[in-house]
Amino acid sequence: MKKVEVVAAIIKYSEEIFCVQRPQNKLAYISEKYEFPGGKIELGETKEDALLRELKEELNLEPKIKSFFLTVVHPYPDFELTMHSFICEVSSKEIILNEHIDAKWLTVDQLDSLDWAAADFPIVKKLMANG
Ligand SMILES: Nc1nc2c([nH]c(=O)n2[C@H]2C[C@H](O)[C@@H](COP(=O)(O)OP(=O)(O)OP(=O)(O)O)O2)c(=O)[nH]1
Numbered sequence: 001m002k003k004v005e006v007v008a009a010i011i012k013y014s015e016e017i018f019c020v021q022r023p024q025n026k027l028a029y030i031s032e033k034y035e036f037p038g039g040k041i042e043l044g045e046t047k048e049d050a051l052l053r054e055l056k057e058e059l060n061l062e063p064k065i066k067s068f069f070l071t072v073v074h075p076y077p078d079f080e081l082t083m084h085s086f087i088c089e090v091s092s093k094e095i096i097l098n099e100h101i102d103a104k105w106l107t108v109d110q111l112d113s114l115d116w117a118a119a120d121f122p123i124v125k126k127l128m129a130n131g
Contacts, residue, residue, distance in 0.1 A: 002079040007051040008038035008120075009088045010069055010127065011061075013105065017127065018095065019114055020058075021102035029076060032101070033117040036085060047084050055088075060096045063088040070126055074119035081119050 011018035018037070025031040039054040041047060048065055055061045069085040097103055104114070111124045 001075070003082065004079050005041050005082045006038055006084070007041060007047045007054065008036035008083055008085045008123075009051055009055055009063065009065075010036055010085055010123070011063055011088045011090055012066075013090050013093050015107050016093070016105040017108065017111065018090075019104050019106055019111070020097070020100040022117070023099065023101050027076075027078060030117050032115075033120075034104075034114040035117050035120055036123065037100070038083075047086075051086060051088075058097075058099050060098065061090065063090045070123055072119050072122045076119070083119055083123075085123050 019034050020037050021032060021034050022030055023032070037055060037058050038051055039058070041050040045053070051065065052062070055063060066087045066089055069087050072083045074081045074083070093105055095103065106113070108127050111128055116124055
């Protein structure tokens with residue numbers, strides 16, 4: 001099966017986490033799902049390089065990467081996704097969306113109110129468990 005490796009940012013401001021909604025996609029299981037911003041690692045990039053590049057492209061954002069959080073391996077019908085997530089911090093809640101169709105700042109206990117991509121469930125679960 002095809003393998004895709006991505007990085008994703010859990011962006012925090014005080015007690016809130018930034019959640020973004022993907023645009024429509026031919027793959028129904030990721031179409032209009034909520035996710036943590038990020039994207040595919042390109043050849044020769046470190047995970048941190050890829051994350052900073054994607055956040056700049058998608059959100060005009062240059063956050064501070066604070067720590068590694070969790071790696072998830074999830075089998076989607078068309079590919080196997082490996083997603084590395086990192087805790088990041090920003091100094092303002094005003095974020096521009098270049099690609100996503102919606103965004104929400106939520107506290108951890110509100111995270112399960114969104115329609116997440118399936119690969120994100122373990123990350124959401126761990127965030128909610130850690131409080
Ligand atoms: N960034 C991100 N991608 C996720 C999450 N959950 C999840 O299933 N994915 C999947 C959706 C996509 O199949 C893949 C990320 O690909 P992408 O299309 O966002 O990456 P990219 O920006 O490099 O895109 P492209 O240049 O190939 O169009 O990972 C998540 O929380 N964050």
